[in-house]
Amino acid sequence: MIDFSLSPSLMDLKERTAAFVREYVIPEERYLDEHTGFPAEKLKELRRQARAAGLFAPHVEEEWGGMGLNMREMSIVFEEAGHSLLGPLALNCSAPDEGNMHLLEMVATQAQKERYLRPLVEGEIRSCFAMTEPPPGAGTDPSLLRTSAVRRGSDWVINGDKWYITGAEGAGFAICMARTEDGQGQDSRQPRASMFLVDMDNPGFQIVRKIPSLDADFAGGHCEIAIRDCVVPEEAVLGAVGEGFKYAQVRLAPARLTHCMRWLGVAQRSLDIAAQYANTRESFGQSLGKHQMVAEMIADSATEIHAARLMIWHAAWVLDTGGNAKYETSMTKTYVAETVNRVVDRALQICGSHGISMDLPLATFYRSVRAFRIYDGPSEIHRTVIARQVLKSAAQVAQTEGFVPEGAATRPETTEAARRGEGL
Template identity: 50%
Template sequence: MDFSLSPQLRELQERTRRFIAEQVIPLERDPRQSAHGPSEELRRELVGRAREAGLLTPHASKALGGIGLTHIEKAVVFEEAGYSWLGPTAMNIHAPDEGNIHLMEEVATEAQKERWLRPQVEGRTRSCFAMTEPSPGAGADPSMLATTAVKDGDDYLINGVKWFITGAEGADYVIIMARMEDGSATMFLSDMDRPEIVLERSMDAMDSCFTGGHGVLRFNNLRVPASDVLGEVGKGFRYAQVRLAPARLTHCMRWLGQARRAHETALEYTRRRQAFGKPLAEHEGVGFMLADNDMDLHTARLNIWHTAWLLDQGEKGNYESSRAKVICSEAEWRVVDRSVQMLGGQGVTGETPVMRIFNDMRAFRIYDGPSEVHRWSMARKLVHLAETAAAAAEGPA
């Protein structure tokens, strides 16, 4: 790996940093926000600013109007965008849209891209991804998928309930994961303004940074024509991996920006705030926390860049993205938690952005797979590799 940034990438990094500082952060206290995220009006204003700055949907292909960033380039730019909780919304790289754009570019037909993807890349529409279900349906274990799709002539009838569906309120289209009659899974596309799709409620959540919040959706005999199947019938779980491995990593990138901001806020405060005759940063207990923050930020960034590099080499990166997701979600959380501690009373109030970052980030250790599930999956793969190596070393019986 070459850790140097090209002049073009460094210029893009600096341009993104300036855009976030000058055009996005001033809107963080804009009243057009609720517990369920920025309003559509605010989102459109932010998107307009990014469009004018030439930074809208940079991960999309050049053919669709994006910059066509590689995974490594995304790592650099998305970290800068994530410095503000409104940055990903402004640049149209927030979840779930960022992952859906990647999936649609990889799998959708040309007709589907023109109908759903191009308006989304242009920032005119939003999407959601409907996979997670209430018990006993799919959660961390996708094999428990309960939503069904039954063939009916040339169409499919979809029935089921999904929840924790990020961005559901106000989304223009949805990607639905449903179980087929043979037990396989398929992804379907549908406009959200269908009467058979009911947004039952938006869920109360710790975070408030995702446009559209997290919704509960019910599908009541939703009729989807075969032309709106995403990819091939029966390959839903395979396509989920196409989406999830890069999407796990882009979460790490964006939250790294938030963690860096929390650290820099704490560093600025502790080097100025006096206590017991000297700045807080000169007290060993505080100084150690600053050093630990720096180590966690660097560790997270190295894992992101390495996994991004592997994806750029054409590797699937499933194992590595799981590893990065655990390392980054926990390291970045520790950074924010220490920053709250160093800020004292200011860390648990809205006097600084750190309290907001703390509330928003906690869920990162749960969504896209809890840390425990990723550790379990990694352990299984490690054991399998060890057993395979042992069997090969023993040779034929």
């Protein structure tokens, strides 16, 4: 039997995280401004309180100042943190820092970890991940990567353009992906690429602008960056030269899943708000929730959240047990991203004019979750990955078992025509 129960210690952690978000984080949401973000001094205080509560950096190994949770345990804590858009920031497990911490733990040298990982975990600095480029550069197709890095003596010189780099403004460093000619890439179909640790005060790494966007403005926004003769030393190479795309997968598969964990908290809180409203709002002689169409929306949201949670838990189990979970995280990311959008939309609809006001967080949620279907791979790309795997598996079965499509063997005219080499 599959055991879905939570251990007493994990249940305690879940309840403590929920209480922290409810008592300390949600009251601070009124200070989140869609244009200026969340005040730095208030975030610093929330993080101090999270440390005091024993909830800081749940995803990082204890050696580097975290709690050392595995993916399944993280799925519980991250969902509770995600009940507020400020929750992951308070616990220092928000994107892009959370994914960068994971990558540094897996790939960085000891010296790089001391210089970049430790202060990042402590919350002393922020980071960004510079991979996406403006057209005709790399977006969902990494083979279009145009930013280049060439050796010059003992240094590397990087040139290119990046955009929609989340968290860039005010970050301490960037992990920058660039084409390199030396080194062995893992896939001959892709250009060889490497990752570089670039300090944001490097004169060759300049923020052009913060890009106005639909979602609420958090720390660092989404930025366009010009990289012009950016000189970095050999020790700035993250991992091995030429292995950038392999490391990107090390970062992106778990990061897709942790995004799902956090956003599921948004969905659950949206449903909770809608259910409370439906219980108390009277319409045509009865509570709103007793009207069949409203009840149907609530039931659909609850069902989809439950299914999404189970997908997250399974993908987390695959990662915890040594699988790469590329297939599972693609399915989970697609389903959860679309579920969250539907749940928030229904909640806003149920709450009516109150839903679109700023008295509730639903309007902010609505703007923020729309981007979830695009970043970390749009739903269309993940569906392509999923379909490719299904078709590949079917072809392997056909090759090993001599598979014939159902119905073909029962049609004599098909068999006879095939024998004669005729088309049908």
